[in-house]
Amino acid sequence: MTLMKSWIESANAPDGEFPLNNLPYGVFSTEGTEPRCGGAIGDMIVDLTALEEEGILTATDDPVLDVPFWNDFMELGPEVWDAYRAKLQTLLADGTDRVAEPYLVPIAEAQMHLPFLVSEYTDFYAGRHHAENVGTMFRGKENALPPNWLSIPIGYNGRASSVVVSGTPVRRPWGQVKGPDDDLPRFAPSARFDIELELGAVVGLPSEGPVTVAEADRMIFGYVLLNDWSARDIQAWEYQPLGPFQAKATATTISAWIVTRAALEPFRVTTPDRTRPLLPYLTEPGPMLYDIDLAVTLAPEGKTPTTIARTNYREMYYSAAQQLAHHTTSGCPMNTGDLLGSGTISGPTKESRGSLLELSWGGKEPVSLETGGTRSFIEDGDTLTLTGHAQGDGYRIGFGRCEGQLLPALKDPFARS
């Protein structure tokens, strides 16, 4: 696959994020307008709600883009997703009549919103390097991986109400914390607030009973970058025996653009060799991961960013399709708009770790910033930014930014303004 040329010149730059090959979907507004659906192309957004209204480009007979979220469109299923995408690509391809030109808005002038209504949010723990790093820190090298880890894509239900779009500031949370030498817990602002670099899979089609990995893959509409903000000190005290709860509930930032599964097709790669054979229901019918380069930067307030981690989604042990198949085994109904976090994506090297907990090894080896100073965990005013792209032949499939600035904790969390 090579670059598909568009009559929108900015879409043809070889290092651009949004060529015609990509066409991710989002929800945007401009000054004085209501949020509506759009697609990113070069440095522009094509107003897809308007194209539907005008009858220039429709997905089906009834409108589905007359709402500020992609859920209604997602419900139509993969055949419609593919047919719509093909028509949109034709409309924007080099040589086509520029009928869509009046419906272009510069990305620079747009405010982005959550691209879909998040039905429920599940977060997994499916990166082996991450699980081994964290396990080694907490339980020692011999017991790093829990006994079930090589058999189950371990996950827990997160909080859908915590999901915010890139650019939303995040407030340092209060919570119950207890140091190893304390007799009793205290209620205090988290002092070990962290990121987790993840990819989020957006479930497009619902299910009613257990599904195979192949069926699960077809249910996935697309992917976003996801930062699972984590209060490590709250988590350490609360998580036994029922898992993380308030430590993960402050915010979960996702990138504004859903990169479709179709756009990622050329970048499929297989999961790693299996240390322990998987049960048949988790067998993959083909490559289910994607070769996506990922990076994290940290910028102290008013300073330039330092890249603190570089990794790749292919480092995962379980794919989103496997996670989704496992999620349905009990008969758990999955719905359009469900969001599945991959789990932290760490690579095998120190520089490829997807959280500050791992990068600073629990605070023992602080990370140096290019602008001076070090970080064990996030400090007030820091802006954390996740980026990612799949590299094609002369083009890229980019995800945009997944970014948030940490605001200081409230002085009195119960004071009402």
Next chain:
Amino acid sequence: MTLMKSWIESANAPDGEFPLNNLPYGVFSTEGTEPRCGGAIGDMIVDLTALEEEGILTATDDPVLDVPFWNDFMELGPEVWDAYRAKLQTLLADGTDRVAEPYLVPIAEAQMHLPFLVSEYTDFYAGRHHAENVGTMFRGKENALPPNWLSIPIGYNGRASSVVVSGTPVRRPWGQVKGPDDDLPRFAPSARFDIELELGAVVGLPSEGPVTVAEADRMIFGYVLLNDWSARDIQAWEYQPLGPFQAKATATTISAWIVTRAALEPFRVTTPDRTRPLLPYLTEPGPMLYDIDLAVTLAPEGKTPTTIARTNYREMYYSAAQQLAHHTTSGCPMNTGDLLGSGTISGPTKESRGSLLELSWGGKEPVSLETGGTRSFIEDGDTLTLTGHAQGDGYRIGFGRCEGQLLPALKDPFARS
């Protein structure tokens, strides 16, 4: 408080579940009609959607009962809830003109539906007897309570899509299970399928930041009975380190009627003495539990039920208001329609345990049924029924039934019909 008499005679029976003092809210349909909002009164349902349509009884200027769920009404807040309830009580009180009479439907002719759209579902672990029983079985008497248990109302996020209304059959799930002597897990139907007797708190008002226990209490619209169906064998293998996941995702049954907080006011009781002082944010401004008698029956297919447990909601260590306050500490946004499971409500005696796991002590002491046979866990065809009521002076505040029959596992869970 004594019985408030109604012109609907069946509402005046001293052992009835739905006197005028109660007036729980639900969603019902009758043959050939669409689901709509109603209130239970004696053996009848008053069609509250119709009363709103006709202008006989309205909550506010705009309609909120023209939808088959109570969420829009709940968003109006406690002042409106109370004012509406007072007007409804007046309308049905003995001596009032019977203008509501044409809008009465026998409960026996109604099909019940979920009374509200479940936004997100959280399940707690806040009953001390249950935590001690389960902890003793799994970790020994000395380590029964986790270190954080006396400081935190421990909870985990459940799956809102699993919530079904009383009467919905439940299908025995498949899942990954591994016996203590097995080298590898198997994918098989759960052999240790169980109930958990709980009360569910329905969040009526949203929150944006941390709230106090008093504020949390005002946010609660009402309570339902809740059965947190649990696959113990799936749970045992999956739950470390991130908590229960597929073991709890098959189904969560709730009773069809939301008993309002207002109806339960006369039955408030305090939580037990604290073994360890609570942090100030969990301090209760007054009694936050309720004196509600609870029972569980088990009926094998075609046989009469045996009562297998009797307990009381006052046995809880943490109240729903405390749980909700804790839920918001991190800044986690709570929404109208969120459902909070209390955790299993076990009492101090063997007969007051709220799960078969406890009643049969992990299968070692099977429970005898009056119709013959024993149960360690649920068998195919068994119907489990939760009931509950608060006992007033000559009247009861009943919850109706929270019931489900267990269907056998599918032979091939991936076969498509």
